[in-house]
Amino acid sequence: MNKSELLELKKTACKVRQWTVEGVFNAKSGHPGGSLSAADIMTYLYFKEMNVDPKNPKDPKRDRFVLSKGHCCPALYAALALKGFFPTEEIKSLRHIGAMLQGHPDMKNTPGVDMSSGSLGQGISAACGMALSAKLGGDSYRVYAMLGDGECEEGQVWEAAMFASHYKLDNLVAIVDYNGLQIDGSVEDVAGLDKLNEKFTAFGFEVFETDGHDFEQIEDTLNKAKEVKGKPVAVIAKTVKGKGVSYMENQVGWHGKAPNEEQYKTAMDELDAQLKALEA
Numbered sequence: 035m036n037k038s039e040l041l042e043l044k045k046t047a048c049k050v051r052q053w054t055v056e057g058v059f060n061a062k063s064g065h066p067g068g069s070l071s072a073a074d075i076m077t078y079l080y081f082k083e084m085n086v087d088p089k090n091p092k093d094p095k096r097d098r099f100v101l102s103k104g105h106c107c108p109a110l111y112a113a114l115a116l117k118g119f120f121p122t123e124e125i126k127s128l129r130h131i132g133a134m135l136q137g138h139p140d141m142k143n144t145p146g147v148d149m150s151s152g153s154l155g156q157g158i159s160a161a162c163g164m165a166l167s168a169k170l171g172g173d174s175y176r177v178y179a180m181l182g183d184g185e186c187e188e189g190q191v192w193e194a195a196m197f198a199s200h201y202k203l204d205n206l207v208a209i210v211d212y213n214g215l216q217i218d219g220s221v222e223d224v225a226g227l228d229k230l231n232e233k234f235t236a237f238g239f240e241v242f243e244t245d246g247h248d249f250e251q252i253e254d255t256l257n258k259a260k261e262v263k264g265k266p267v268a269v270i271a272k273t274v275k276g277k278g279v280s281y282m283e284n285q286v287g288w289h290g291k292a293p294n295e296e297q298y299k300t301a302m303d304e305l306d307a308q309l310k311a312l313e314a
Contacts, residue, residue: 035253039082041312043249046116047077048309051278052302053112053125059298061129064137067288068182069109071213071246071273076113078252079178088118091145097175098164100149102157103182103211104138105290110147111135119146155190157181158208162198165206165266176260180209184216187225192237198266199238206266207259208239211246213275215286234268246271279304 035043050073058064080086084097101110108128115122120134127133134143138152148164151157161179168175185191198206210230218224227233231241240262244255252271259267275289276282279301293301 035082035250040249043074043077043081045309045312046081047074048278048305048312049116050077050109050112052305052309053115053122054108055279055293055298055301055305057108057111057125057128057135058292060126061137062292063129063290064108064292065105065290066108066279066292067215067275067282067285067290068103068106068211068213070277070279070282071275072103072106072180072211073109073112073277074247074249074273075180075209075211075252075271076109078249078256080113080117082249082253083256084178085175086117086146088146091119095173095175098148098161098177100157100161100164100177100179101139101151102161102179103154103185104151104157106180106182106211107135107137107139110139111144114144114146117146120144154182154185155188155194158191159194159197161206161208162194162201162203165198165203166201168205169201169203174205176205176207177203178207178209180211182216183210183212183214183221183227183230184224186210186227186230187221195234195237195239195266202264203266204263207256207269208234208266209269209271211273212270213273215275215284215289217286217289219286231268231270234270239266239268241268241270243270243272246273247277278308 139147165177244251282288
């Protein structure tokens with residue numbers, strides 16, 4: 035990508051983080067840490083990689099995205115809103131009774147959401163079904179599924195992995211947001227995901243590792259993924275939980291709580307300063 039494209043992606047990612055914080059603050063609940071760690075990858079997917087059109091969100095030829103770690107939907111909602119699927123102001127009603135945007139993605143009521151998710155492990159399974167459907171129908175769309183690293187402790191993830199390999203779903207890319215922390219502590223302490231790349235390789239995937247905050251690395255990795263034939267792809271993206279908000283970074287306590295008014299102001303001031311620096 036050229037410098038102009040790179041700069042625009044960085045600015046958009048910063049806005050995704052701003053609206054993520056805005057949503058969780060107004061909801062007084064939610065999951066900011068893993069949403070912020072995933073913001074750059076979601077920005078790249080929606081603003082560079084995927085074939086999606088806000089004016090035709092149900093286009094059968096569109097690429098699909100499944101947020102398997104559905105609790106991190108604040109970042110997905112921010113990306114969708116900034117892309118034009120719905121007004122950004124909707125984000126301020128996150129998790130409110132009767133609001134369009136709830137605590138987990140809802141494909142029936144939210145434009146741009148391809149799959150309802152929340153129960154960990156089910157999203158990647160649904161993504162496998164979408165990818166197989168494309169194969170059976172002779173369609174060229176690609177399916178991207180984002181998992182949490184803690185989510186990879188779920189047995190259903192590996193059932194889906196066997197399925198994807200068996201059916202040679204080379205139109206499927208499973209992206210693991212590897213920020214090293216989950217609700218109960220570090221992933222290493224809770225269950226251990228040593229050699230996750232080797233685990234996916236053993237299940238028949240082509241595996242790539244990347245910096246989940248470096249757009250040029252993300253681009254290079256996803257371009258390589260498109261060249262893989264005959265097997266699914268897993269991308270292990272190393273990220274920082276709470277990325278972009280200093281007091282949230284690498285802090286497990288920010289997995290699932292909202293900032294208070296003072297913390298909200300600090301976060302928004304930091305993100306605003308980052309955006310202004312990019313725009314200077």
